[in-house]
Amino acid sequence: EVNADAIDKHSVHQICSGQVVLTLSTAVKELVENSIDAGATNVDVRLKECGTELVEVSDNGKGVEEANFEGLTLKHHTSKLKDFSDLIRVETFGFRGEALSSLCALSVVTCHESSQVGTKLVFDHKGHLVQQSPHPRQQGTTVSLQQLFYTLPVRHKEFQRNIKKEYAKMIHVLQSYCVVSTGVRITCSNQNGQGKRSTVLSTSGSQSMRDNIGAIFGPKQLQSLLPFQQVSPAEHVIEEYGLKDADLPQELFYMTGFVSRGDHGVGRSATDRQFFFINNRPCDPLKVTKLVNEVYHMYNRHQYPFVALNIAVAYECVDVNVTPDKRQIFLQEEKLLLAILKTSLINMYEDGVNKISLNYTPIHRTSKHRHLACISVYKMFMLKSASEICPAVPSNENVPEPAEDMEPVSRSSKSSLNLAGLKAAFSSHHSSNSGNKSSVAKVANSGPTQKTLQSFFKDPVKPSPSSPLKPVSDQTKRSTVGQSALDGTEKPRCPAEHMSNTVDAPVCLQKRTVLLQFSLQELAGKVKRLQDLQKQRADDDLRYRRFRAKINPGENQSAEEELKKEISKDMFKEMEIIGQFNLGFIITKLNCDIFMIDQHASDEKYNFEMLQQHTVLQGQKLIIPQKLHLTAVSENVLLENIEIFRKNGFEFLVNEDAQVMERVKLVSLPTSKNWTFGPADIEELIFMLSDSPGVMCRPSRVRQMFASRACRKSVMIGTALSVGEMKKLLIHMGEINHPWNCPHGRPTMRHLANLDIISQD
DSSP states (O other), X not given: OOOOOOOOHHHHHHHHHHHHOOSHHHHHHHHHHHHHHTTOXXXXXXXXXXXXXXXXXXXXXXXXXXXXXXXXXXXXXXXSOOSGGGGGGOOSOOOOHHHHHHHSEEEEEEEOTTOSSEEEEEEOTTSOEEEEEEEXXXXXXXXXXXXXXXXXXXXXXXXXXXXXXXXXHHHHHHHHHHHHOTTOEEEEEEEOTTSOOEEEEEOOOOSOHHHHHHHHHOHHHHTTEEEOOOOOOOHHHHHXXXXXXXXXXXXXXXXXXXXXXXXXXXXXXXXXXXXXXXXXXXXXXXXXXXXXXXXXXXXXXXXXXXXXXXXXXXGGGEEOTTSTTSOSOEETTXXXXXXXXXXXXXXXXXXXXHOOOTTOXXXXXXXXXXXXHHHHHHHHHHHHIIXXXXXXXXXXSSOOOOOTTOOOOOOOSSOOOOHHHHHHHHHOOOOTTSOOHHHHHHHHTTOOOOOOHHHHHHSOOOOOTTOSOOOHHHHHHHHTTTBOTTTOOBOXXXXXHHHTTSOOOOOOOOOOOOOOOOOHHHHHHHHHHHHHHHHHHHHHHHHHOSOOOOSSGGGHHHHHHHHHHHOOGGGXXXXXXXXXXXXXXXXXXXXTEEEEEEHHHHHHHHHHHHHHHHOOOOEEEEEEEEEOOOXXXXXXXXXXXXXXXXXXXXXEEEOTTSOTTOSEEEEEEEEETTEEOOHHHHHHHHHHHHHSTTOOOOOHHHHHHHHHHHHHHSOOTTOOOOHHHHHHHHHHHTTSSOTTBOTTSOBOEEEEEEHHHHHHO
């Protein structure tokens, strides 16, 4: 029986609020946006236990008037929108007090600019004001959230379990407001237990976005940035996006900000520092993000750029009320925006590529050198095209230079070269310096008029008669009239060609009726027998065919997934040794299944994991402690996981009383024979620990060193093993976490056959 009663209002309120405020970052975002809307120049975010116990945001804005006290946490109450038409021009961030009140204990202390004393307000979970009392405070507002999500038990438990990841996401969102909020000083601090409160990030209230970036990410990040320079979209880009130049609105978008240089090494290994804004509102424009990364990869394939880009557009041309968190937006003329952005980025990076440093000594072929080489080939091709493809004017002297009215070729990342013309250009045997008058005369007498380079790139070009290569179109024309392009013989014509030339005529068809014998009972019996047979086969498959992947490099992933599913750690010691094959592989039997184990790869993986777990790298002291210029967030990650850094051979001098980004100095680096390490390995460790705090991990170069050591000390292919030695390798495989491939990716174990299936066959 279906209960048709309506859900009570309190439950509806909680459900709807849970859809608006989903995470810690959403809650902090709501409070910070409200402070900025109030005209604050100082916003202080204070957390306890990374936000599980308390989230408090204080500002020096204009405060809340007494007439708006009760409406702060009631649904559909706001002082920022008067009617529906105001939604078209949303210039403020907004505040969802009604959502926050139902998810936690909410209290507000505020003092309006017209008041002499502040007021403390306490709200219940329905958003009703239950307590109001005088409270000393200067102008501004403080909002406190205690025990976030505790009214939703399942979400509260999940929130506490993943608090480190929630905290990291919140910091990233807060960083976006720090970057774009010029003239606003934003600070964030956290206190764990009874320990000292530590500053996580802080800006100085500068009027410059560049200063804000430096305050959050340090001076090292600033050194790698280019200011964004907007230019009008190029013609080929306009065509690419299907736009018409005559109908494009002028000056609709104005973009400002910074992006990473295209040089290799100055980008980042992930998209963790990419911030996009529409009219100073942080957002996630997916197409814009994708385009920026695609253009950047044209110049730096293996990294991602730092991006801080603000797009100014008329408010009536953007809709921010798409999702509850207002991170997704709808834009008018989005294709025009993408065309401007693509042209501007390519123009910026091309300018950087074409600048040549006189003090630069090339050692490695980076992406810049590859691009310069491409430009050189391109210029050579242009010269060759001008002198050889375009037929010359008749002359008794040398071939004349190209005409002065020759049009320039537009620059594009994907030039649409004509293939036939390209072949003709590079297959020609003429040379501009050969002085061969007979060749020149032959070209001159061929008759075609000179074409511009523009037409060569855009229109199909017929090569000169002297070229040994003929266009494909000419061959096609000769071969279409019943003649083969290869041997000149006549081909049989398709019957469809005759049919298309004849007029339809009525046809008399003779029909016969044949009686078919049919029994529904017999059909049902056959269907049942077929179903029984399929079921039996399925049962057989479930019983025997647990391993389906073949021993093939293309099926490595499938084979590994099958082994993970079917083989547990305890099964390795139960395996029976059959023997050694080819002095390199151990053949084992488990029940009815036969397996082959690579003796070197399996031993290498065991040795590698033992080195990973137990090796403490020795450090070498530095003469002078080295500043790391870490961000406040990175500093905190390092301090919370300092024991993991010590096991990797890094030692630090920590000064808790120093300024943010200057609390940690490097005093010792790990060294091991020919391997040396540095700050780049520290940054990699910080990045890994941000996702998995407290989990023992190693920088990639340390793992490479361990893999090399493990390989050298492992049993080699070609070594004869006793049964005891083979059994020892099997037991070791049951003691490691990932026994299915060696550190270099080679498989350690594969299923060979099932004896039951073989006996049936």
